[in-house]
Every structure is written in C-alpha cells, then in structure tokens.
Amino acid sequence: QVQLQQWGAGLLKPSETLSLTCAISGGSFGGYYWSWIRQSPGKGPEWIGELKHDYTSNINPSLKSRVTISADTYKNQFFLTLTSVTAADTGVYYCARAGSYEVMQYWGQGTLVAVSS
Amino acid sequence: DIQMTQSPSTLSASIGDTVTITCRASENIKNWLAWYQQKPGKAPNLLIYKASTLETGVPPRFSGSGSETEFTLTISSLQPEDFAFYFCQQFNAYPLTFGGGTKVDIK
Numbered sequence: 001q002v003q004l005q006q007w008g009a010g011l012l013k014p015s016e017t018l019s020l021t022c023a024i025s026g027g028s029f030g031g032y033y034w035s036w037i038r039q040s041p042g043k044g045p046e047w048i049g050e051l052k053h054d055y056t057s058n059i060n061p062s063l064k065s066r067v068t069i070s071a072d073t074y075k076n077q078f079f080l081t082l083t084s085v086t087a088a089d090t091g092v093y094y095c096a097r098a099g100s101y102e103v104m105q106y107w108g109q110g111t112l113v114a115v116s117s
Numbered sequence: 118d119i120q121m122t123q124s125p126s127t128l129s130a131s132i133g134d135t136v137t138i139t140c141r142a143s144e145n146i147k148n149w150l151a152w153y154q155q156k157p158g159k160a161p162n163l164l165i166y167k168a169s170t171l172e173t174g175v176p177p178r179f180s181g182s183g184s185e186t187e188f189t190l191t192i193s194s195l196q197p198e199d200f201a202f203y204f205c206q207q208f209n210a211y212p213l214t215f216g217g218g219t220k221v222d223i224k
Binding site: 042044045046047049058094101102103 | 162
C-alpha cells in the first residue's frame with residue numbers, strides 16, 4: 001500500500017522560505033506524477049505543481065517564480081520549496097501521487113503552514 | 118486557467134436522502150473531471166475520475182455524470198459517513214484546478 005509521509009516547518013515569518021519533504025513508501029518514484037497542493041480552511045485546494053516521472057516539472061503559473069519541486073529518488077522523497085512567503089501562503093500543504101490520469105490517488109497527511117510576523 | 122465552479126456551497130440533507138452536487142467548468146474539459154471527498158482534518162479521498170469512473174473501493178452509492186462543461190456528483194441513500202466536504206478537479210489542462218467545494222451537512 002502506497003503511503004506518503006510529509007514534514008517541514010509549520011511556522012514561518014514573512015519573506016522566509018517554506019521547505020517541505022514527502023517520503024514515499026510502498027511504491028517507487030518512477031512512472032507517476034508527484035504533486036504539491038495547498039488548501040485554505042473551508043476552501044477548495046490549489047494545485048502548486050508537480051514533478052513528472054521524467055523529472056521535469058509543471059508549476060502553477062501563479063506561483064512559478066517562487067516554487068521549486070525536486071526529488072531524491074535514492075531516498076524515495078520529493079520536496080517543495082516556496083520562497084518569499086507571505087500571509088497569503090498560509091494553509092495546509094499536501095503532497096500527492098497521480099497515476100496515468102492526473103488525479104490524486106494518494107495523499108500525504110498534510111502539513112499546516114502558518115506565516116506570521 | 119480553467120475555472121471550476123461548484124454549487125451549492127453548502128447542502129443540508131438527512132440520512133437516506135439522495136443529493137446532487139454540480140461542478141461547472143469555464144471551458145470544455147471533455148470528461149477529464151474527478152471528484153473527491155474530504156473529512157475534517159483529513160486529506161482528500163478520490164471518489165470518481167473521468168467524470169463517471171468509480172475509484173476502487175468507493176461505494177456504488179456514489180456516481181458521477183456529465184461532460185464538456187457540466188458535471189454532477191450524486192450520492193444515493195446518504196450514510197452518516199458521507200457528511201463531508203466534496204470538490205471537483207479538472208485534469209484537461211494545466212494548471213490543474215479545483216472547485217471551491219460543497220459541504221454536505223446534517224439537516
């Protein structure tokens with residue numbers, strides 16, 4: 001059974017960099033799409049971007065200048081970096097896996113990130 | 118970006134009811150639509166993809182229909198565990214986008 005376990009700093013100050021890690025167990029990195037998604041309370045999610053099985057990435061244009069998604073396939077982990085955070089970046093961040101269709105079949109448990117001075 | 122608009126935003130229903138949630142896309146997405154269920158404090162759970170294909174393990178009381186710009190999620194004979202937040206997602210084009218969600222609560 002595929003499981004995604006994520007972690008990272010939960011409290012940031014404005015202008016700092018958000019860094020999250022998602023560890024994959026029960027499956028391999030290759031052949032799938034690995035996404036980061038965030039959600040504000042009571043709202044629908046926002047797709048941040050993905051790392052594809054060929055190690056190229058697609059990033060939401062609204063965040064493109066600040067987002068990097070990368071992976072360490074030896075450790076079976078992938079990462080999100082979001083620079084210059086503001087209060088608008090506050091929310092729950094999820095990692096997720098999609099298969100041949102770009103739908104999220106497996107999700108991490110979520111990480112609450114708060115940006116406050 | 119393709120905008121996904123869900124209605125209603127909140128729906129009150131009773132156990133045993135049949136409920137329908139609508140998701141409209143701002144442009145034709147063919148049948149590249151998924152539905153998710155989310156419970157408080159939990160990650161979302163995939164219910165349906167390609168508009169009407171039930172994900173493995175999802176009870177058959179959930180069904181999806183629609184194409185192009187209008188889609189529906191129907192829950193037949195609502196069960197206590199179905200009171201949750203539901204949202205749609207298009208995967209026709211990047212960036213992937215989600216609906217704003219529908220909360221199904223107890224009347």
